[in-house]
Amino acid sequence: MQLKFSPEEEAFRDELRAIFAKVPEEIRRRSEAGQMNFPEDLVTTTRVLNEHGVAVPGWPKEWGGRDWTPIQSHIYREEMSLMHVPEPLAFNASMIGPVIAQFASQEMKERFLPKTANLDIWWCQGFSEPEAGSDLASLKTRAVRDGDHYIVNGQKTWTTLGQFADWIFCLVRTDPEVKKQAGISMLLFPMDTPGVELRPIQLIDGGFEVNEVFFNDVRVPVENLVGKENEGWTQAKFLLGNERSGIARIGYTKTKLAKAKELAREITTASGGTLLEDPLFAARLAELENDLLALEMTQLRVAASSADGKPNPASSLLKLRGSQLQQDAMELLADIAGADSLPVAGLDASADNGTAEIAAPEWAQLSVPTYLNYRKVSIYGGSSEVQRQIIDKAVLGL
């Protein structure tokens, strides 16, 4: 047993730091403050990373992957967070890219993978439907073969950042007569195809990041089918397995706790000391740091033992606990802001959060919207309750 990283791993960390430093500083600053400009900041970042060969390290080598060990991948994610580099768009890097590389024809790989890695195509995810949330396999969006095309009708929802998307990867029902998992296929099509309509959904933080997408007789060429017809559920499971790796976002939460500490050091309490010196506050922060350390050690254990790269059932634990700790950190920041978190913007309904021109600082104005927004993390990507069920089935045999 050994706790230390090897000298090679430390050198690897230094190499990555040098690359991440090439991402423009103002983008990293905006990312830290939660004020990124979409889509351009992410596009610029992805191109810098791609130019240095680190945009899609998890892909097969011939398509830009790096064959890193799980520990190296951990260091990559960790350093990226610590340097406030925006994470590559998950829909491209961890979802559709690996699916195309695994299941699609050579022609489709050549057509899509380079552009997907470079964020020349911005993908969005067409999975959830109003009646198919945790029970994804019950999805109803229908695709009917008509000569060289599929005709798609139905509705998707929770389509994150769909407003910036060029293409959608979409689960559709191609055979309604068989067991629900067996009749699903995955189609790719541009968001500007006639019959595709996007409607934004405002979330409780006031922001717009998810959408409903409606399909009305959308004609999709048959060559845009990923792999084989009715193979979609296998592809979806493969994708969701990838989605959960790195979802604990430990490095990110670490930066938020560091931020909390920095802020608490500047705030004076009624007793005259700083908030950081307040025993109850310090205890809450210390316990959170420890909780995060325990999760990080768990992630390292999983990484160190899964050298074969197979998904580990412990990834459900990482998602479950990682969500809780992200939420705890956001709650802590909102509580540090206290009453200064009440104002969020000027009177214009379209004004961004954090823009009220008063003495309450911008970070405080953003703190509760962010806290509210982060209630999503225990719901998306398989809710906490679903993760517990996976643990029950896959680990405990219940």
Place this chain on the structure above:
Amino acid sequence: MDFELSDEQTMLRDTVREVLTRKYDVETLRKVTDTELGWDKGVWKSLADIGILGLTFPEDDGGMGAGPVEFTSVMTEIGRALAPEPYLDAVLVPGSLVAATADHDTRAELLGGLASGELLMAFAHLEAGDRWPGAKVATTATDGKLTGTKVLVGHGDCADKLVVSARTDDGVGLFLVDANADGVTRTPYRTHDRRRGAQIEFADAAAVRLGSGDAAQVIADAEVGIQTALCAEAVGAMERALDLTVEYLKTRKQFGVTLSHFQTLTQRAADMYTQLELARSMSLYATTALSDGICDPTIASRAKLQICRSGRAIGQEAVQMHGGIGMTAEYPVGHYLSRLTAISHTLGDAADHVSVLARTVGDHEMVMVG
């Protein structure tokens, strides 16, 4: 980074598991822990014969020169089996203090005795009113005689020799005392987790100093080792408490179906698993740090905090999910709750460790591993 046992270490673990599981079911455990001694000399002999008792002592002193990875593996097995044998109290702790302080001849004699199983020792340190991390050490050493009272001496009832902390002209010293000497009075007791201990009063008891100079650092280092060992033991206990609970959910029927059909129970079982794995991770953190040569009380506190939190959650939930049967002494799960509670109250509970960590939370920007 590597958190796996080597083949040799796996063999060691399996051997200890074999010895302990062959011996202990709950019935035997109750029978053995109801005797005056409270543990089994046959098991002790087996542990000595397979080299466990001398495992961590230097090879020069007749031991096997093994380290934290090995002794924590043993502790986890002790935790799993709830084995009452005093490996930690009677061998590991006094042995490490002797190894750190005594001269060559004394080491050879004492460590050799401990390794063979013929000698039992105990560390007499805590006094009335001590609360971790404080230890006032009001016992005094004057002209080779000790005077004072040590209240909570784990397995002090059966020890042949004692390592005793006492105040001297040059700080706190460690002393070797014959437990049966004149001026030593022992009042033995049983603990709620069926272990043994003694309050020991020294009235001008003859003592030989171990090493010289202030022993505060030696004691502090020993405490890091003890915390690390207790964390590993707790992981074994939590593992079994969860196993028993899962097994019960799969077999116990109510309303015509097994309890595993009720999500209100299975969702909580998943949380128990999460708590177990977090505890295991932090136990490994403490073990690997120590094994890498980092003897750091902060790391020990970090591990112990998680162990205390997980231990409470798992122990309580295990009993609750068993229902009435979990309350009975005839069934093992309650004994695990008792042991986990005892571990959490040894060398600081969760609140104590949060308090320690909170005091230094402003000293670092973030916690880094490795």
